Amino acid sequence: MYDFDTPAPRAGSGAIKWDMRGDFGNENALPFWVADSDYMSPPEVTDAVRDAATRCVFGYTAPTRSYKNAVAGWIRTRHGWEIDTDWIVPSIGIVSELSNIVRCFTLPGDKVLIQTPVYDPFAGVVKTAGRTLVENRLVRGGDDRYAMDFADLERDLRSGVRLMILCSPHNPVGRVWTRDEVCRVAELCAEHGALLVSDEIHWDILMPGQCHFTAGNAGTSDNVIVLTAPSKTFNIAGLKCSNGIIPNAALRRKLAAWKESRHMEGPNNLGAVACEAAYTHCARWCDEQNEYLSGNAKLVCEAFAQRLPEVRIAPLEGTYLMWLDISRTGLDSRTVCEKLTRAGAILNDGRRYGDDRFVRLNIACPRGQLTTGLSSIIACLSEAMGK
Numbered sequence: 001m002y003d004f005d006t007p008a009p010r011a012g013s014g015a016i017k018w019d020m021r022g023d024f025g026n027e028n029a030l031p032f033w034v035a036d037s038d039y040m041s042p043p044e045v046t047d048a049v050r051d052a053a054t055r056c057v058f059g060y061t062a063p064t065r066s067y068k069n070a071v072a073g074w075i076r077t078r079h080g081w082e083i084d085t086d087w088i089v090p091s092i093g094i095v096s097e098l099s100n101i102v103r104c105f106t107l108p109g110d111k112v113l114i115q116t117p118v119y120d121p122f123a124g125v126v127k128t129a130g131r132t133l134v135e136n137r138l139v140r141g142g143d144d145r146y147a148m149d150f151a152d153l154e155r156d157l158r159s160g161v162r163l164m165i166l167c168s169p170h171n172p173v174g175r176v177w178t179r180d181e182v183c184r185v186a187e188l189c190a191e192h193g194a195l196l197v198s199d200e201i202h203w204d205i206l207m208p209g210q211c212h213f214t215a216g217n218a219g220t221s222d223n224v225i226v227l228t229a230p231s232k233t234f235n236i237a238g239l240k241c242s243n244g245i246i247p248n249a250a251l252r253r254k255l256a257a258w259k260e261s262r263h264m265e266g267p268n269n270l271g272a273v274a275c276e277a278a279y280t281h282c283a284r285w286c287d288e289q290n291e292y293l294s295g296n297a298k299l300v301c302e303a304f305a306q307r308l309p310e311v312r313i314a315p316l317e318g319t320y321l322m323w324l325d326i327s328r329t330g331l332d333s334r335t336v337c338e339k340l341t342r343a344g345a346i347l348n349d350g351r352r353y354g355d356d357r358f359v360r361l362n363i364a365c366p367r368g369q370l371t372t373g374l375s376s377i378i379a380c381l382s383e384a385m386g387k
């Protein structure tokens with residue numbers, strides 16, 4: 001069994017999640033914000049990076065054949081998608097690659113669609129490129145589970161959207177989209193001439209019984225780009241390595257030419273080493289992490305159900321990010337986050353994702369840390385509700 005109970009020594013290491021706590025006004029608060037984890041990365045990954053460091057090869061490198069085989073192997077065995085290794089386009093991160101893709105495949109003023117509430121850099125990437133942001137709101141059911149509004153989506157796509165960014169699994173509402181939902185999105189994009197860019201960075205982090213369906217398998221792969229990375233799964237975001245999977249050779253060529261003309265390179269060579277090791281040796285670590293995270297999610301749900309049922313929680317199907325409805329406090333999410341920080345827990349303000357009735361809680365941490373944080377969070381919200 002791997003150890004997820006021991007905290008990684010992150011404070012003072014430059015970790016944004018820990019070392020920027022002072023910016024919120026409480027440098028002793030426990031951090032439940034930035035989407036990375038607070039236990040160690042898999043030992044197989046650390047060993048591979050250490051071995052590479054002892055060989056001292058730090059010059060210019062390009063992803064090797066064995067790297068690409070490892071990426072393709074993971075995608076085949078974990079996600080049931082047979083890819084050609086030529087389709088793999090390595091990069092230094094999903095957000096920067098999204099920005100490249102938006103700028104490469106659309107023109108200033110073109111419409112780009114996102115489904116809100118959603119990971120905030122999506123809107124940033126679109127707006128800073130001078131494209132027109134189209135927001136297709138997700139709808140929340142009586143069971144607090146979110147769904148897509150396909151009628152609205154179709155209307156938006158028909159209005160001339162050139163590119164849609166799908167977040168799958170979805171940060172922050174925690175949905176793992178079903179095969180039917182993903183296929184419907186892909187069909188609609190194909191029908192209306194929009195490029196579908198599916199950000200699947202969270203695809204390995206699944207709660208029990210959940211099965212991720214990649215947009216790559218939706219049957220319309222000519223207009224699909226899947227973006228993924230080992231960074232969330234294995235906690236190696238700082239190593240700057242991600243992968244686009246682009247079945248359409250013309251799209252691949254266009255993106256390669258666009259990046260080359262702007263002198264863009266990557267990924268980091270130690271990131272590639274870590275990625276290859278993770279995808280080759282860490283399937284069991286990934287399964288055990290999912291089990292651990294599902295225990296953490298259960299802890300959160302039970303604590304709120306018993307002590308503060310007024311806070312509704314979107315059912316967590318995938319990702320390690322929980323979406324909590326704090327509207328019964330009568331306060332907006334910024335005010336609630338300020339109170340929570342003073343009480344000892346830093347969460348993300350839902351406003352940045354597009355809904356200020358919510359806060360986002362990252363549960364990828366040792367259970368002891370979560371238990372301590374939960375007590376402060378529930379006590380603080382109870383007080384805010386006058387309980």
Ligand SMILES: Cc1ncc(COP(=O)(O)O)c(C=O)c1O
Binds near residue numbers: 202
């Ligand atoms: C949906 C989603 N995409 C992308 C990223 C960031 O990816 P990267 O660090 O590779 O830019 C995150 C990080 O939280 C995310 O949740």
